[in-house]
Amino acid sequence: MTAAPLLSVRDLSVRFGDFLAVDGVGFDVAPGEVVCIVGESGSGKSVTGRAIMGLLDGSVRRSGEILLRGEALQDASEKRMNAVRGKEISMIFQEPMTALNPGMRVGAQIAEVLLLHFPVTRAEAMRRAVALLERVGIRDAKTRARAFPHELSGGMRQRVMIAIACAADPALIIADEPTTALDVTVQAQVLELLFKMQRELGSAVVFVTHDLGVVAGIADRVVVLYRGKVVEQGTVTEIFTRAQHPYTRALIAAAPDVELPRTPGLRFPTVDTDAIFGRADGAPASAPAPSSAAPVPAAPASLAGTEEDAATPALELRDLHRTFRLGGGLLPFGGKSLHAVNGVSLTIAPGTTTALIGESGSGKSTLGRCVARLDRPTSGDILYRGRDVVALRGDELMAFRRQVQTIFQDPFASLNPRRTVGEAVTDGLAIHGLAGREERHERARALLARVGLDPDYVSRYPHQFSGGQRQRIAIARALALDPRFIVADEAVSALDVSVRAQVLNLLSDLQDEHRLSFLFITHDLSTVRQFADRVAIMRAGEIVEDGETEAIFTDPQHEYTRSLLAAVPRIHLESAHRLRPLPA
């Protein structure tokens, strides 16, 4: 840190209208150094990255200094910035689906950078683009260069992004959550590639992320942000072993730890920002503590033959298949078929949680949809408390719909934007004719309190809530009908660690109180070890391994399970798979 900094950010503030997104942020980046900017959603970490690039809208007000090798970029002309962008500082975006131009061949997208910043011919630029594709580990690069983004997998697209970012040999790469959207095994490969390229080019990296596990593997230094302010910064060792600020310590404690053995009854540590920072005025973030006394309507079990019976499994799947036909037009034959679920058998005991783990495309969501009867299996049996789910009709189907609820990943997509939260939460009560208007209103208030939200929020609309709050609304809605079985499909995956801990603790409480059974579908192994009783690992429509959670984590039998476990980032520096040496 004695060398002159490559980048110096001083007193950076970014204001969107009345909202101060970044508030006096300052940090240095030395040449070749990897600085991680860590924070939860709304911390201003991504905005900081874009502000350095000068890529914010014209309506946004930015103040402070951004010095690149001493040059004041905040005062630079647009023409100078266009020369800096791509050449001196390049950027990697989060979503490989949306960050590449869908209408342009990937080779041309790489060549564009070279044509902009070097005096090369188109043919020469294309030749170098192919060479870059080879360097980022894309086989048959010459052919792939002519592919469009949709013809590549997510991991390959992110490799192309890295090729674009590295094309002009930049001094600094800003990577904004570059692996968040990827499966864990792909994330490991992409990180490895990014830091291989970084070593070869000697570039510095500003790595924006919420994932402390990733940070432990790559950072030289860490800058922790909260609501636009720097809470603490230091070397990765300082931050992980002797953090000064209570927020940093709480954040690290709350990060899911895949190495922590399962301890029944253990609560997920939460981050109590109100206690640490004092309550932000006007924003009752985590309003009343979830009270277990809040009334939840008691539902008489009217599904015949499904009385509580410890011997009968809550759910039993027998040789379940779900096949989709692809292409083939109108005719009922020809075309290919996709075996999304291919012969799955699984049993869930009442009052327990089974985690269904799989990467994207493994068929885990299709399986969940079949269980909730949102989709029909092609063949095989689904028995809910001993009853054939597919055969349910009329009143029995209604009873099933009350008892089995689903929580989806994206709470914004599953909440109607034109209906108040109170209406959304108690829709089920109205549909099942269980309560009048007045009573529904009261129940909605009680349910919001139950999931730790202010009861007065009932008259607000979904867009007025943060992602974490919306997910809690979705949970309140699932609870409204006093369900017995919940299918949670990536229900906490999009949440910040602090909120995720609250939601998981809430689900555990509910399970204890009401003997709920969970089918907990996720790609995230690290939260599962504490939360699930049993784990089933799914790949390409089949369950490759299932068993008691600890057995899976300590003694995985299948090679795929082992590779999944190995790819999960560790949050302890001692066990982290470091991609670069620890700084002295």
Add this chain to the structure above:
Amino acid sequence: MLRFLGHRLSSALLTLAIAAVAVFLVARMIPGDPVMIMLGEATGGDPAAVARMRNELGLDRSLFVQFSNWAMRLLQGDFGVSIRSGEPVLDDLLLRIPRSLELIAGGLLVAVLLGLPLGILSARNRGRLSGAISSIVSVIGFSAPVFVSGVILVVVFGVWLQVLPSSGYVPFADDPLLHLSCLVLPSLAIGLNFMGVVARVTRASLIDTMDNDYVALARAKGLSRGRAMIRHALPNAMVPVIAIIGIRAGNLLGGTVIVEALFDWPGLSSLLVSASFSRDYPVIQGSLIAIFAIFILISLLIDLAQSFFDPRVRATA
């Protein structure tokens, strides 16, 4: 690409075949009888003369026989002869199809050449005066129906300013310049409404597309705002614009009915209108088939344009 083309062509032919059946039946469903209309005045409806003429025209046979005769000849390129004039229908069609195509092409040209820049301008200068003005122009464009904008154009350019002929048609071979100047006002009349639509959709689509990360990536590569928009946002923003053009191409064809009448333009629509009055079945059927063919051709071109801008369309063919 070839597979895509083959797929679209075969479905176009199938559509045309279904259209032929529909056209035939619709023509027979129009109340009235061509023979009675023709002979009505001359003979006072003498039953023998009517029957004789029906027999000559084949109208006394069953619908099925009439249809298969017509369809068989159609397949050989024979559209039959006009009941009224006795002239081959095909000759008339070949004369008039290019004229209508000219109008449609002119209208499309107006819509695209004016609508696209207008839309781009109002997207780019959103929140500024120039953006607001271009938005207003496009709203006025698509609010005015063809018969209103047509009449205004005639009054302003043809009558007051007298810079353009207000109506009429001169064959290209006779006087190319006059031919083209006759084309200007009808093209504007057909295209102005469409221009408004194109401008609005372009604006909305472009604003939407500009929010994509790949446009931010283009800026992060070092492209200026303008070039990032033209090179990366615009081509992708064109996909819904082209879709709208495809959907609205039918309106364009419908617009020719009014415009051809308003500007005394001897195209396909005016042929169809006059044939309908005299229940001239072969001409009605022939011109409807021609209109269908034009519509299907436009759809085909739209599909091709769409696959050009969006490679994903090709994959789903």
